[in-house]
Amino acid sequence: MQKRKLEVCYTPALLPLYDIKNSIVVVIDIFRATSSICYGIENGALGIIPVASVEECISFEKEGYLLAAERDGKVVAGFDFGNSPFAYAEDKVNGKTIVLTTTNGTHAIDESKKTAYQVIIGSFLNLDAVCNYLKSQDKDVFLLCAGWKNKFNLEDTLFAGAVVNQLKADDYFLDDASIAADDLYQIAEDDLEAYTAKTSHSERLKKLGIEEDIKFCLNLNIVKSIPVLKDNKLVKM
Amino acid sequence: MQKRKLEVCYTPALLPLYDIKNSIVVVIDIFRATSSICYGIENGALGIIPVASVEECISFEKEGYLLAAERDGKVVAGFDFGNSPFAYAEDKVNGKTIVLTTTNGTHAIDESKKTAYQVIIGSFLNLDAVCNYLKSQDKDVFLLCAGWKNKFNLEDTLFAGAVVNQLKADDYFLDDASIAADDLYQIAEDDLEAYTAKTSHSERLKKLGIEEDIKFCLNLNIVKSIPVLKDNKLVKM
Numbered sequence: 439m440q441k442r443k444l445e446v447c448y449t450p451a452l453l454p455l456y457d458i459k460n461s462i463v464v465v466i467d468i469f470r471a472t473s474s475i476c477y478g479i480e481n482g483a484l485g486i487i488p489v490a491s492v493e494e495c496i497s498f499e500k501e502g503y504l505l506a507a508e509r510d511g512k513v514v515a516g517f518d519f520g521n522s523p524f525a526y527a528e529d530k531v532n533g534k535t536i537v538l539t540t541t542n543g544t545h546a547i548d549e550s551k552k553t554a555y556q557v558i559i560g561s562f563l564n565l566d567a568v569c570n571y572l573k574s575q576d577k578d579v580f581l582l583c584a585g586w587k588n589k590f591n592l593e594d595t596l597f598a599g600a601v602v603n604q605l606k607a608d609d610y611f612l613d614d615a616s617i618a619a620d621d622l623y624q625i626a627e628d629d630l631e632a633y634t635a636k637t638s639h640s641e642r643l644k645k646l647g648i649e650e651d652i653k654f655c656l657n658l659n660i661v662k663s664i665p666v667l668k669d670n671k672l673v674k675m
Numbered sequence: 676m677q678k679r680k681l682e683v684c685y686t687p688a689l690l691p692l693y694d695i696k697n698s699i700v701v702v703i704d705i706f707r708a709t710s711s712i713c714y715g716i717e718n719g720a721l722g723i724i725p726v727a728s729v730e731e732c733i734s735f736e737k738e739g740y741l742l743a744a745e746r747d748g749k750v751v752a753g754f755d756f757g758n759s760p761f762a763y764a765e766d767k768v769n770g771k772t773i774v775l776t777t778t779n780g781t782h783a784i785d786e787s788k789k790t791a792y793q794v795i796i797g798s799f800l801n802l803d804a805v806c807n808y809l810k811s812q813d814k815d816v817f818l819l820c821a822g823w824k825n826k827f828n829l830e831d832t833l834f835a836g837a838v839v840n841q842l843k844a845d846d847y848f849l850d851d852a853s854i855a856a857d858d859l860y861q862i863a864e865d866d867l868e869a870y871t872a873k874t875s876h877s878e879r880l881k882k883l884g885i886e887e888d889i890k891f892c893l894n895l896n897i898v899k900s901i902p903v904l905k906d907n908k909l910v911k912m
Binding site: 447449451452455586587588589590591592595611612613614615617618621622625636637638 | 685686689692706778823824825826827828829832848849850851852855858859862873874875
């Protein structure tokens with residue numbers, strides 16, 4: 439294998455600066471979109487269709503799909519559910535197709551699919567599965583943090599760092615953002631919950647009363663599946 | 676004083692996401708533009724006029740100013756000098772006005788001056804002076820990393836972290852980017868040179884044969900001056 443690029447992009451707003459046509463893009467929105475997507479696919483969801491707007495989500499109503507919409511951490515009024523991972527349990531999603539729109543995560547998927555070689559979904563829940571897959575492919579790696587409204591956030595960066603930490607022994611060129619993410623992860627890894635508790639985003643989510651969601655999203659490797667984007671639908675790889 | 680915001684912006688490309696009208700913006704381009712500006716102002720330069728383009732720089736030729744232009748780490752052909760700090764020594768700049776354009780630093784100044792309350796220049800050379808000034812002002816603080824061609828870079832982030840580290844005991848709201856910068860600085864502070872040696876940017880600068888510049892730019896507090904932007908010219912505060 440040739441030496442591959444390993445890049446971390448802290449927000450979708452910076453995506454136009456990068457050439458990702460030879461890259462596997464890992465979309466990361468730890469609290470909570472990509473954690474829930476991984477959990478839903480593991481639990482038998484046939485597919486999850488990420489859409490950018492609430493309006494687009496509603497347009498799928500007639501198809502008999504489950505409609506999931508989150509904005510600013512809350513379920514949008516009139517929708518089946520939002521992006522709490524507990525809504526993606528087996529009894530709720532097995533055999534179903536879900537249409538999902540979220541504040542940050544679906545925007546990141548939407549932007550990256552235009553030019554990426556491939557788009558997959560990462561979270562702490564499927565960390566090892568994602569890393570093993572990336573190592574096995576002769577492709578550049580692009581870790582795309584969804585951030586918060588296009589700004590940097592810590593929890594997505596920590597997951598990016600966890601991936602860099604596993605991949606860096608292989609033959610990759612690391613950019614500065616990868617080096618920083620890895621160093622931050624090494625500070626946090628012994629107690630992810632304590633570390634993320636100091637972030638501004640975690641504070642906001644706590645106010646929403648979803649501490650249990652946060653705790654769940656920091657579980658390591660309880661999911662073996664990797665959701666991959668195929669024809670605008672996330673399905674089990 | 677009211678609780679102030681303390682924000683770090685990793686690249687000028689993200690500037691439009693922030694409201695900085697009540698913020699003192701500290702522009703940071705450690706290797707080498709803002710280090711050289713601080714050193715030049717300390718050494719008696721009457722003023723440094725930052726301009727965005729090489730063409731704009733040339734347009735000042737008739738005024739009898741010193742013309743400095745750097746692109747991709749090199750002095751642009753035909754110019755007096757670029758942004759090596761050694762070109763800003765007392766015997767070269769005392770009593771002179773300089774017109775400067777650089778790959779990253781002057782772009783960051785240009786973008787922030789449009790809306791900021793005030794724009795000042797920071798570097799490790801004047802770290803304590805900058806921190807003491809910020810603490811004394813009843814204003815929000817916005818640490819603007821010039822980055823590398825609008826991407827994140829480590830050395831600018833480390834300086835931002837050094838400022839956060841000094842300010843955080845005071846009453847500020849820290850955003851996630853501030854928390855991360857502070858944590859990275861704490862990893863690096865015992866040996867800034869060793870830490871920055873692992874960055875991609877440092878590698879590039881080494882190829883340009885300017886290791887001495889890099890070493891110089893990591894000196895702490897050899898400069899007491901704070902350059903401040905007044906009428907589009909950086910002068911001693």
